[in-house]
Amino acid sequence: MSTEKTSDANRRQSVRVSDRALFACGKLLPDEYKEILDDYSRGILPRRHKGIADIEMFIGAQSALSRLREKDEDLADFLQHMDAKISQVLKNVTNMPSPLDELQLQEINISGAGIGFDTETSYALNDIVECSLVLLPNYSYIHCIGKVVSCEEMKKEDKAKKYRVALEFTLLIEEDRERIIQHSFKLQSVALRSRRLENY
Structure with a gap:
């Protein structure tokens, strides 16, 4: 029975799935990794470190605006505009970079076991990489850490080097793994429905 459960979990x-998400790594x-592992062993979640609070505050606001937009689009647009202006003023006053600046919309390949992405940074096998990930459209924030299992230079016509990286x-945390799995199932379901419609 235990083996069956493990097999189901692995499946x-x-x-x-491939998706577009807000991503930084x-x-x-x-x-640094040892410190995070030590915190985790003491029950301190790995996301509770410098800079993450700013991201979580932003994600919370965007999620609330997304729900509000379903009821009152004009009010949601106004509040989002004001939020952006306040954020810009604070950035100018403090003159400090925000971790939000690093989040970029890009294509990823993700499962509950790992993530793949393209980057201009070359990594060595077994390098430890920290990622901030925001799944859209629900603005689900996920903090994860993985080791590099592959890093291959992509063939491009221009001179800029780019690498395809895979992390395990x-x-x-299991709550975030489940979010990724449910998100993947949802995207798969949408893709299947779309293919069926194309075949009609």
Whole structure:
């Protein structure tokens, strides 16, 4: 029975989809990774570190605006405009970079077991990479850490080097893993419906 449950869990985690999401990542030094693991072993969630609070506040506001837009689009647009202006004023006053600046809309390939993405940064195998990920359109924020299992240079006509990177998650809380899995199932379902309609 235990083997069956493990097999089912592995199948759920292996459901992989391509998507566009807000995404940022960066390499963690061994000492930084050890500190996060030590915190996690003491029950401190890995997302509770410098800069994450700003991202979570932004995501909370965007999620609320998304729900409000379903009821009152004009009010939601006005509040979003005011939120953007206030954020810009605060940025000018503090003159400090925000982790929100790093989030870029880009294509990813994701499952409950790992994530793939294109980047201008070259990584070595087993490098530890920290990621901030916002799944759209619900603005579900996920903080995850993974090790590099592949990094291949992409062939391009221009001179700019770009790499296709694949990470295997090494630290991801189960609540967030389940969000990714449910998001993947939803995208798969949408794709299947779309293909059926095309065949009619």
